[in-house]
Amino acid sequence: MEARSQVTPATPPDPCDAFNRDCPGREVLDHLTSRWGLLILVGLQGGPLRFHELRTLIDGVSEKMLSQNLRTLVRDGLLSREVLPTVPPSVRYALTPLGADAAAPLETLLRWVKGNAREVVAAQTGHDAGAVTVPPQ
């Protein structure tokens, strides 16, 4: 294994660039940036939450979508799922170390949006106003 010095001196073994269609990163990226997946990951940064707590936190998500996304993220190794042996069963979802790692840039993104959404909306309306295809006479 260490005899491979001739091929690529210092090139990191990363053929997994999302700009390529066959890269597995495409799928991972889709999970991370899916509308609900992103909010789940970031929402869990404050600590573990139960199903219904997540449902409450993430306004507008349906049970189906929440459940579906949770399963995907657990499968991806980004979340852990722990069933507590209480009488009404309760399940606790938490970020794995890998998930916490992924959540960080997502939170940065979310914060950017929070701070700049209004500016974007302003740009939209400005654009719509300026893009008059039919100049008045």
Next chain:
Amino acid sequence: MEARSQVTPATPPDPCDAFNRDCPGREVLDHLTSRWGLLILVGLQGGPLRFHELRTLIDGVSEKMLSQNLRTLVRDGLLSREVLPTVPPSVRYALTPLGADAAAPLETLLRWVKGNAREVVAAQTGHDAGAVTVPPQ
């Protein structure tokens, strides 16, 4: 207004939290994290590109989707679109300052995926192997 001081003393004027369903940030977030939107923004970090250059860079995108996403991002004020008066018309897309600002966290995310996609894939296969519903025998 000040008579309502009992409710929330020092609430920051940011009702635009993407965790709320009616927040305009939801839509902005969708544009930023859409499969092609993200790659366009990050792809333009190296400098302006023309339509077909983007099409080549972003493997697998159709002309329709590229065009559609470009229009959306221009409208959002994240990209600029400049038509050059050449004989075969050429169009140059570039990040606006706002767009460059947004692209930064997206690039961080993309780099994370690039570095950790394999680990996620490994988690997936491990999960699939462990989740044997029908024990062999």
Next chain:
DNA sequence: CAGTATCCTGGGGGATACTG
């Protein structure tokens, strides 16, 4: 409480063809 199952609809998104 924490889901799964089923039905159904809108639109994301690909392929192809045409235009300025």
Next chain:
DNA sequence: CAGTATCCCCCAGGATACTG
């Protein structure tokens, strides 16, 4: 070259109902 228009399929995702 840089798109727009059209057709069409598939599935994300909501609503509702049922289960352990």
